[in-house]
Amino acid sequence: MPTAAFDLLGTFFSTEPLRQRLCALGAPDHALELWWAESLRDALALTGAGATRPLEDVLAATLPRILAELGRPAQDPSRVELVLKGLRVLNPADGAADAAARLSASGWTLIGLTRGSEAHARALTERAGLRKQFAALIAADHLGTRHADPYALARQHAGGETWLVTTHAWDAIAARRAGLRTAWISRRERHWPATYPEPDLQVPDLAACVQVLERRGATLGAMHA
Template sequence: MSRTRPEVVAFDVNETLLDLAPVRAALVEAGEAESLLSTVFARTLLTGFAAAATGTWCRFRDAFDAALAQESELTDERRSAVADAFKELSPHPDVEPALRRLAGAGIRVVTLSHGSPGVAEAGLARGGVTPLVERTLTSEAIRAWKPSREVYLWAAGTCDVAPDRMALVAAHGWDVLGAQRAGLTGAWFPRSERAYPAVYERPHVAGGDLGAVVEALLALPPA
């Protein structure tokens, strides 16, 4: 099926839009190596994905705390302080021009995360880009995790568009795959991953950076 220019572009939040540097800094302050974040973040996703796959559910923050407890000997208080750092995130430098480009082209912009409520809002406000985003969505509202199909369909329904009229931009291949399997247009660029996983179906749109995938989405033919 050929893809057309979307009416709405949804963005993943953690790593795709917001820089996790404050969380790394919080780990260092707690006495851990900043490199631990990659392992903990991956285990957080594994915990959430497994819960969703088995028909249960947990909050992102609880999954993160459980992962941090598995990978470190930090006290409850120190783990809580590290998790609190998610509310200190800021957008990557390329985010503002990408969102402004979409807004200028008349494309609606939303965020779609399975992260804790308030994280996206705080980060967007810190970067001064809140006016460029129509709404922030977290799948905690429906007790689900991406890449479950229901999350993407819920997001499209919330925005009152058909799935094929919404695109999902993410720096995570699993997120793009989930969106595409739900009927959305998937757009991937390298930030947290060097390459798109070869075992997945190819992304509908890919580019060398965030700006490139935005331009590629805008270059799609109109519906």
């Protein structure tokens, strides 16, 4: 039985609504990308130093710095909190719920993978009515204070061929090194970095990804029939 490990934040759940909340603070349109990139950098640095923290904690700590960098410092704390509250009410991205339903019906095992906390991942999937679709949620909590490999943990929960589905090129290359096959959805980053080995699959959206994975699942099933 093949496994699809979905990156949750930014791939399965859309972060676009956070852009509107940032713009309400007077931040420019690109503030979301800057906030996310600097927070991921800081989160990965903490993990490398043996001090893993859930991504939502790092996002909260990074936001005041981002606003200051963009010339919007000294914001009312209650208004900043409105942005952070948005993390708790993210909705599935276009096609995400359908992707989960179709792959589950096709015999795929689904795993949710996140740099955030397990509680945050569980809350988002339960709010969307999709928690039961995922066999496991692998989160920053599971990394502990050591530099554990989240992709290796995903493989431990997986059955058969395992794919990472993500919109982040850096995520895909790390998963590939851990032995996962990779499906990169180009809707966010648009361009694959020339310094990275090509992913196994490049598609524009989740709908196209599911079509390919359904065919792959059928092929694997026929091989083992």
